Amino acid sequence: MLSRVANNLIWLDRYMERGNGILSLLKVNFYANQDAPELFSWSPIIKNYAGDDDEHCTENALECINFMVFNTNNSNSILNIVTKARENARSVQEHISRELWLCVNNYYLFLTNKNLPKKLKEEDPIVFLDNLQAFHLRYYGLMDVTQERGASYYFMNVGKYLERVIQITDFTAMKLMEIAKTSDTLERSIYWKNLLLSIGGYQLYLKKYKSSFEENHVITMVFQDTLFPRSIYYCINKLNRHISLLIETNELEKNNIDFLLGKLESTIKYTTIESINEQGLDVFIKEIKEAIKNISLNINTVYFSNVN
């Protein structure tokens, strides 16, 4: 496969995954903001995705959603993300299933429809966000049932899980900053619950630990659960699996990516909750982020080292 194509495939899925994560976050924050606007203000989200944008300092929910969905100056607005996903998909059409291309293209056309911003103002915002998220869910489903297993599929999964890990660590770090500001147990538990909701793990948490919020349980679930598809461990494990498949099929040079990934997987799996608490969750997250950055750089080197 062309190195450029591999790169496009990774980024196609990175953008689609990022869009889905942001939409979830917006939905959850919209609800939470109704409950406790002082705890769940919009500014941390805007700050995390759009940088220190002085222009945008409103706390009006609709304006914030509008900014996160439509603003073209916000590099992580859904519109910009989907435009980039589509550009990546467009140049690899012969590698992805027809259905996937149609899905991404129709999503783009839906978003660029001139009447859409009006709908956000007039309709229920959750329905509005759900309509957008439906494209992501369709994308996941289509990828599963229409994309042949092979290099393209593996590269797309590398992008998907890479982005997902980055998002979970980002979401957690964002919450930790808020949590650090308070010593109130109830407030802290509300933040943790919010984190679970944002990454879609609340229901599983209830099933597993019932309605008692213990930080250690949340951390264990978000970081180490082996069956929860949005835990860090699960994503690293999947990432590892698809990288191994690429190495097996000679699409990726061994280099030391498999070593880095194996190491990270073990670190997450075998670090006890006590030891996480001892070093501090923020330090642990930093370590994961650093490792992911290294892995991502390593993948890049493999593509571009073939230039000469």
Next chain:
Amino acid sequence: MTNNHLFSSYTQLKNTWDEMYNQNIEVRKQYEKITAFLKRTSSNTLLKKEELAKQLFMSQGVTFTVYSDNEGIEKIFPFDIIPRILTATEWRKIDLGIKQRITALNLFIKDVYNEQFIIRDGIVPADLIYSCPNFLREMKGVKVPHDIYVHIAGVDLIRNNDGEFYVLEDNLRTPSGVSYMLENREISKRIFPGILPENNIRSVSNYPNVLYKKLQELSDQNNPNVVLLTPGIYNSAYYEHTTLARLMGIELVEGRDLVVKDHFVYMKTTNGLKRVDVIYRRVDDEFLDPLEFNAASSLGVAGIMASYRKGNVVIVNAPGTGIADDKAIYIFVPNMIKYYLNEEPILKNIETYQLAKPDEFKHVVENIKDMVIKKTDGSGGYGMLMGHEASEKEIKDYLKTVKKNPSNFIAQPILRLSTAPCCIDGKLSPRCIDLRPFALSGRDGIDITPGGLTRVALKKGSLVVNSSQGGGSKDTWVIQ
């Protein structure tokens, strides 16, 4: 129910051949079935079909992006739902005529870059060839695989008021539009279910298979790696590049994906360099190789021409074919057919005046209102003067430019392009059309897909069918 409204205001243009009606305003035989169908269909249904066609083009991504204010806007090439229909007899003549023409033009290109018999025998003047900007000195004496230069051609034909087809341009470089031929047919299947088989229309869907077979056979390798080279996503024909690559199952590459090493061309893959054997390039000659042509080009591949000359890679179409579709050379095509093939041309040329010749220049100026003046190296409908609609001042200014370098211009009488019915605001209305069939040359001869791209001048009374100037397209049906 009969939809009379649809046909109520169809006024044929004077002195113009209409594809649907004859002079007695009777429907031509090939249009009988479709007109019967249209009469059974309400205007509302037709509008819905038009809407469906638009949506299908958009959602499939059959679009080009227009950038303004940092914002990309997706546009579709306007599509008129009423098909243009050709009879088997009409098609036979077009098919034979184009094959004859391409055969002669290919021999001409080979001759011009090698022995130049045609110059020595005084058929085409040497200075005309050497002054042509599309003549590539870099191609002199280069041995081209199987002596094929023009692998893909899109010959533009128009039908004059005498009912005959004339060749307007030969388009031997990187003609585009074939994806619209394919896509328009897919849309027709959706909006006129059952009508295609009822009319016994010849299929066009084999085009990508034929193209791939011909490309692959050009290489002397066993299992050659064939790729399509695109200038990239910002090119207005990018949709076509992705479609052709997808339908042929070959890799779509950009200049930056390729590299030349020891005079072989490779693509950069995830498991190292992989040799490339045949390149169907959609990048113009000028940008192909920064070492030999435009040094600033990042669309091409450095060293690719040297590799080509060594026979290590096949480039399709061959560089330098532009010499044969130059408008000044066009005049000599009938002579070439006689010279190389000893045959009479099957398809006619349009009468063309060389403005470098004083008596022809004089004739053109005297009849300027009936003339169109074109630049010899122009394309896309740009830089033309249409005598009948230009102001006195525009004519004066244009002639001033012509006088500076008259050999860069030719003139032709303004032709009566034939008209075909188009669905405009719920009513049928005649609009001017042309026809671009696509011819593929390979080791086993020339194949022309029955049909092609019919372009329409959607503006009332306009003769310009180019997509850049308000043109649209139609599906083209050839009856078996």
